[in-house]
Amino acid sequence: MRYLDKTVVGLSIVFVALVFADFFMAEWMRFIGLQSLARGAVALGLLVLWRTGLVSFGHALYFGFGAYAAAMLTLIGYHDAFLLVFAGTLSAGVLAFFLGFLLRRYRAIFFALLNMAFSMILYGVIVKTEELGSTDGFSVLTPTFLGYAPEGEAVQTTLFLFTLCFTYIITVGVHLYMKTTLGSMSMAVRENEIRVEYLGYSAEKVIHVKYVFSGLVAGFGGAIMALAVGQVDPDSMANWNVSGEFVFITILSGIGNVGATFIGAFVFELIRTYAFEYAPQIWQFILGGSLLAIIMFLPDGIWSLFSRFRKSEG
Amino acid sequence: MQELIVILVDGLVFSSYLFMVAVGLTVIFGVMKILNVTHGSFYAFGAYMSATLIGAYYETDWPEFGGFLAIFAAALIIGVFFGIVLERGLLRFLYHRDEHIIVLATFAMFLVLEDVLMMIWGTDPYYAYEPMALLGIVDIAELTFDVYSLTLIGLAAIVGLGLWLGLTKTKWGKLLLAVIFDREISQAMGINVTVVFTVTFVIGAIMGALGGAYIAPTISVSPGIGVEVIVLAFAVVVIGGMGSIPGAMIGAVLVGVSRAAAVHKFPEIELFVIYAIMALVLAIRPEGLFAPAQARKI
Amino acid sequence: MTVVLEVRDLQKTFGAVVAAKDINVTVNEHEIIGIIGANGAGKTTFVNMVTGYLKPTSGHIEFAGRNIMGLPPRTITKLGISRSFQVPQVFASESVFDNLMMAYAISEETGMGLLSPLYNDERAARVDGHLGRYQIAEYRNATASTLPQGVRKLLDIAMAAVSNPTILMLDEPTSGISVEEKFGLMDIIMEALHQDKTTVLFIEHDMEIVERYVSRVLAFYQGEVICDAPTAEALIDPGVREFVIGEEYHRTRTEIAANNGGEADNA
Numbered sequence: 091m092r093y094l095d096k097t098v099v100g101l102s103i104v105f106v107a108l109v110f111a112d113f114f115m116a117e118w119m120r121f122i123g124l125q126s127l128a129r130g131a132v133a134l135g136l137l138v139l140w141r142t143g144l145v146s147f148g149h150a151l152y153f154g155f156g157a158y159a160a161a162m163l164t165l166i167g168y169h170d171a172f173l174l175v176f177a178g179t180l181s182a183g184v185l186a187f188f189l190g191f192l193l194r195r196y197r198a199i200f201f202a203l204l205n206m207a208f209s210m211i212l213y214g215v216i217v218k219t220e221e222l223g224s225t226d227g228f229s230v231l232t233p234t235f236l237g238y239a240p241e242g243e244a245v246q247t248t249l250f251l252f253t254l255c256f257t258y259i260i261t262v263g264v265h266l267y268m269k270t271t272l273g274s275m276s277m278a279v280r281e282n283e284i285r286v287e288y289l290g291y292s293a294e295k296v297i298h299v300k301y302v303f304s305g306l307v308a309g310f311g312g313a314i315m316a317l318a319v320g321q322v323d324p325d326s327m328a329n330w331n332v333s334g335e336f337v338f339i340t341i342l343s344g345i346g347n348v349g350a351t352f353i354g355a356f357v358f359e360l361i362r363t364y365a366f367e368y369a370p371q372i373w374q375f376i377l378g379g380s381l382l383a384i385i386m387f388l389p390d391g392i393w394s395l396f397s398r399f400r401k402s403e404g
Numbered sequence: 405m406q407e408l409i410v411i412l413v414d415g416l417v418f419s420s421y422l423f424m425v426a427v428g429l430t431v432i433f434g435v436m437k438i439l440n441v442t443h444g445s446f447y448a449f450g451a452y453m454s455a456t457l458i459g460a461y462y463e464t465d466w467p468e469f470g471g472f473l474a475i476f477a478a479a480l481i482i483g484v485f486f487g488i489v490l491e492r493g494l495l496r497f498l499y500h501r502d503e504h505i506i507v508l509a510t511f512a513m514f515l516v517l518e519d520v521l522m523m524i525w526g527t528d529p530y531y532a533y534e535p536m537a538l539l540g541i542v543d544i545a546e547l548t549f550d551v552y553s554l555t556l557i558g559l560a561a562i563v564g565l566g567l568w569l570g571l572t573k574t575k576w577g578k579l580l581l582a583v584i585f586d587r588e589i590s591q592a593m594g595i596n597v598t599v600v601f602t603v604t605f606v607i608g609a610i611m612g613a614l615g616g617a618y619i620a621p622t623i624s625v626s627p628g629i630g631v632e633v634i635v636l637a638f639a640v641v642v643i644g645g646m647g648s649i650p651g652a653m654i655g656a657v658l659v660g661v662s663r664a665a666a667v668h669k670f671p672e673i674e675l676f677v678i679y680a681i682m683a684l685v686l687a688i689r690p691e692g693l694f695a696p697a698q699a700r701k702i
Numbered sequence: 703m704t705v706v707l708e709v710r711d712l713q714k715t716f717g718a719v720v721a722a723k724d725i726n727v728t729v730n731e732h733e734i735i736g737i738i739g740a741n742g743a744g745k746t747t748f749v750n751m752v753t754g755y756l757k758p759t760s761g762h763i764e765f766a767g768r769n770i771m772g773l774p775p776r777t778i779t780k781l782g783i784s785r786s787f788q789v790p791q792v793f794a795s796e797s798v799f800d801n802l803m804m805a806y807a808i809s810e811e812t813g814m815g816l817l818s819p820l821y822n823d824e825r826a827a828r829v830d831g832h833l834g835r836y837q838i839a840e841y842r843n844a845t846a847s848t849l850p851q852g853v854r855k856l857l858d859i860a861m862a863a864v865s866n867p868t869i870l871m872l873d874e875p876t877s878g879i880s881v882e883e884k885f886g887l888m889d890i891i892m893e894a895l896h897q898d899k900t901t902v903l904f905i906e907h908d909m910e911i912v913e914r915y916v917s918r919v920l921a922f923y924q925g926e927v928i929c930d931a932p933t934a935e936a937l938i939d940p941g942v943r944e945f946v947i948g949e950e951y952h953r954t955r956t957e958i959a960a961n962n963g964g965e966a967d968n969a
Contacts, residue, residue, distance in 0.1 A: 214676035378515030
């Protein structure tokens with residue numbers, strides 16, 4: 091490497107800082123952090139899709155699928171976090187791979203809505219399945235980590251560390267991937283599919299790759315969320331408003347930088363936590379109001395604040 | 405045989421209901437190319453307003469049938485008010501933005517309005533059964549149906565026919581079709597696209613509110629009815645082809661009858677039979693059944 | 703002369719409309735062919751069919767000894783037939799340089815190579831060379847959507863040419879370009895393509911351009927090829943004059959008249 095990538099350096103510094111902070115953080119803070127990482131991972135997948143010109147209103151499908159896949163394994167006696175998260179990630183990825191053959195033919199609003207339709211099918215299936223606790227869901231027991239079985243606060247500390255490591259790898263991976271030919275083809279497909287085809291590559295194939303990736307990370311996020319909360323239920327894992335929240339985070343973060351996604355997720359988690367604490371009746375009002383405010387006044391998301399700041403400096 | 409009749413009648417009533425809520429959505433999409441999530445709020449506000457006005461009307465000793473006027477008044481008040489406020493106050497600032505952003509803005513507005521609704525009417529359900537009780541019941545082939553629900557079929561037919569005639573036979577309708585076909589050229593030819601947009605949005609909003617207002621006497625008007633409707637209406641509109649009125653009709657019948665069949669034969673799949681149809685139709689015809697033609701690209 | 707493209711009995715119907723009928727064309731290596739015809743005569747349909755954008759109803763298309771009918775554009779491009787567009791198809795919000803980087807990367811990378819970084823110095827050098835050949839180096843960092851029409855056309859054609867295709871089909875390279883600029887633009891394109899020894903077929907409405915740059919003309923009328931002949935011959939063909947050139951092309955008409963007069967004098 092002739093020069094160091096600024097984003098990779100930044101992510102690494104934050105990663106190391108958070109690893110240390112993990113041992114001193116207040117419990118509620120760590121919980122918010124865990125949820126931010128889980129949701130941020132889903133938003134990272136949406137960011138990749140968005141750069142390809144596609145928006146999904148249904149990624150709760152993969153989030154919920156990953157969460158339930160991991161949680162169901164605990165029902166049959168598996169408790170290792172590595173296995174659970176791997177299973178959640180992979181199963182969502184496989185689902186995305188198969189649905190991808192259909193979805194890659196759609197663009198714009200059709201793509202967005204068809205995703206929503208599929209996510210509502212999953213929601214319907216979960217709600218109707220008594221074995222999975224129907225609308226109440228079921229609890230997920232405390233995971234072990236390759237034989238290590240933490241207790242008390244150590245559970246969350248270990249889970250946070252575990253999540254942090256994987257999220258760091260995924261995020262740096264996505265950032266580097268964006269600079270490859272296949273990664274950059276997001277731009278090409280978004281801007282002009284006809285040209286891509288006439289340069290000799292399949293735009294649908296590009297979309298399919300991005301879609302499977304978004305499914306994988308959404309499944310990862312879901313599995314982490316299931317372990318973090320210790321509970322899965324359809325309304326907070328698979329319903330349509332969950333998908334809406336992911337899109338909200340993507341809008342809030344902007345698509346300028348992979349790191350911003352997690353800042354956006356964290357801000358979202360803060361708003362959510364405080365709104366639920368102090369004004370639960372107007373939570374949707376606050377969420378909708380801030381979404382409108384971002385759309386009107388901060389069209390490129392939080393990240394544009396940083397770049398604006400940098401520009402005025404330079 | 406009896407079961408078949410039940411499925412058919414229930415299906416048609418449900419189809420009419422779906423058509424009522426979907427048609428406003430498809431009209432707005434057809435003209436403005438905006439997928440309006442706020443449509444769910446129009447429906448919910450229409451239902452609440454209708455329940456309130458019906459309640460107030462039957463407090464008086466005016467003629468009983470006048471209660472129906474309250475329904476239409478509610479739809480007009482809600483549709484005109486929200487239509488104008490939203491289009492002039494929000495959407496017009498977003499026309500130059502990406503279509504996803506506009507959908508998200510309407511989604512955001514929908515969330516806001518959901519809570520506004522509860523601030524105004526609270527969380528307790530409202531009932532306004534008087535108009536339904538007034539029309540009584542009727543027996544068809546030894547089965548009992550309530551007449552009010554059956555009138556929904558008539559209303560849907562009138563609305564559908566009215567919109568179709570309005571679009572194809574009137575000067576205004578022709579202007580609309582011109583705008584649908586090519587916004588820039590219509591503008592260049594002197595059509596006031598701004599006014600066309602506002603009027604279209606208000607008409608769509610009235611349709612959404614009317615759906616809620618008319619259905620109010622048959623349901624318990626409670627929080628969350630907007631969500632259910634917007635999801636259903638999307639499915640119908642996507643199946644029929646976005647922007648197509650005949651498409652919305654066929655989509656509504658397809659979904660309505662299939663759901664009625666599912667409710668009677670396989671109640672456990674009721675919830676996702678609609679999405680299964682939607683996925684199936686889209687897999688075969690990506691643009692929906694009656695999608696308007698696309699211009700040549702290269 | 704080697705035959706590179708052979709089209710036999712090509713048909714295309716849209717419902718009752720016949721967009722292409724009995725098209726038989728043989729293209730030799732290094733030929734420069736002009737495709738002329740009124741709007742709706744089937745010129746773009748022909749290009750769309752050969753490049754795989756439209757599937758012909760029936761017929762046979764053979765390229766370099768291989769049947770390419772029914773293949774998608776991406777496969778046909780990989781085999782060696784590229785095209786440019788009447789409305790330039792570029793990555794509008796990106797710079798000219800990035801447009802060409804992307805074009806080179808897509809046409810050069812396959813398999814695991816797709817996961818290597820898009821940017822490398824060698825590729826950047828190739829892009830800069832290409833920018834020089836198409837004389838758009840001064841617009842290197844300009845965003846494609848802000849380019850003047852002529853430059854955008856050049857970029858579109860330059861992108862089509864990155865893979866060094868055997869055949870390049872240009873759909874109206876000079877449409878939307880002012881009369882003064884047309885020849886300059888065509889000189890750049892033809893010089894670059896001549897260096898690459900590319901076989902060129904281009905759709906053109908301006909008969910002066912046709913006369914100057916092509917050796918052979920295909921004239922389309924109502925979906926059929928009504929004339930396939932060397933340029934000079936084709937431009938005086940009665941069918942071509944009636945159905946394609948019409949009354950607008952005064953210069954040739956007077957020249958023909960002069961020529962005929964001259965012959966008469968000699969006799």
